[in-house]
Amino acid sequence: MIRIASFGLRRLAVPALAAALLSFTTMPSPAQPVAGAATKAGRAIERITPEALAVVATAHYRAVLTLTCSAQSCFGDFPAIGNRRRLNVTRVTCHLHSAQYAAYASGRIQLRSPGNVVTLAQFLPADYSTDWGFHLINSAADVQVPGGHGVNVSLSLAPGGGHALDAMCTAHGTLETLQ
Numbered sequence: 519m520i521r522i523a524s525f526g527l528r529r530l531a532v533p534a535l536a537a538a539l540l541s542f543t544t545m546p547s548p549a550q551p552v553a554g555a556a557t558k559a560g561r562a563i564e565r566i567t568p569e570a571l572a573v574v575a576t577a578h579y580r581a582v583l584t585l586t587c588s589a590q591s592c593f594g595d596f597p598a599i600g601n602r603r604r605l606n607v608t609r610v611t612c613h614l615h616s617a618q619y620a621a622y623a624s625g626r627i628q629l630r631s632p633g634n635v636v637t638l639a640q641f642l643p644a645d646y647s648t649d650w651g652f653h654l655i656n657s658a659a660d661v662q663v664p665g666g667h668g669v670n671v672s673l674s675l676a677p678g679g680g681h682a683l684d685a686m687c688t689a690h691g692t693l694e695t696l697q
Contacts, residue, residue, distance in 0.1 A: 572697035579605060579693040583671065585612075585685040590620075592685035593672040604694045605663040610642055612655040612687040614673050617680025622653040625673040627689075632666045642673070651680070655687075665696075 585592035592614060599605050610627050625642035640661060646654040655673070663669055671687045 573604075573694045574697050575695040577693050577695075579607075579689070579691045581689050583687050583689070585671065585673065585687060587682040587684055590623075590675040590677065590679070590682055591672060592674075592682045593670065594687070595668055595670040596689055598668055599663060599665055599693065601665040602696045603665045604696060605669070605691060606694065607659045607661040607663065607669065607689050607691040609690040610655065610657050610659050610671065610687060611690070612642065612653075612671065612673060612685060614653040614655070614675075614685040615683045616651040616653065616675055617683065618651050619649055620651055620680035620682075621676040622647050623674045623676040625655055625671065627659060627661060627669060627671050629661055629663060630668040630670065634668075637667075642671075651683070659689075659691075 581596050583594045583596055585594040607627070612625065614622065614625075616622075622644040625644070626639050627642060628636050628640075629638035631637050638661060640657075640659055642655045642657045644653050645656045646652075653673075661669065669689065671689075673682070673685055673687075675682055
């Protein structure tokens with residue numbers, strides 16, 4: 519039988535457990551853009567400042583967007599959010615109306631930096647399509663949009679299947695006001 523000295527075990531267990539739990543609760547999710555992020559050898563290094571994550575208020579967010587359609591695709595930009603705000607998009611719903619027998623190919627929601635560079639793309643599969651040209655998209659999303667960034671949506675039909683006539687999308691989520 520092995521005996522362990524109890525005086526040191528109890529003193530070390532509580533601080534070690536508290537430090538481990540604290541490290542799990544203060545880490546942001548992998549999808550969360552972080553101010554000051556840099557890369558090293560192909561891996562992101564996150565620099566988190568407490569001020570960047572302090573949320574003062576949260577409100578329900580829903581924005582409707584009528585897309586512009588041309589040939590076999592439709593696209594549009596959601597309204598930009600201001601500084602000291604962070605938008606958390608949790609669901610995207612769309613309705614695409616096309617020519618009869620046109621097949622839905624793909625859709626995506628994209629996060630764009632202030633320099634108009636795509637920094638994140640999440641694909642939007644169709645949930646339901648009819649032979650009469652009605653395509654419905656209802657997808658869960660996980661897109662966090664910091665102030666100054668933009669979000670756009672694009673929907674596409676399969677080549678040779680007919681033209682896109684009109685489309686509309688709604689983004690659902692929360693809008694946070696940061697300190």
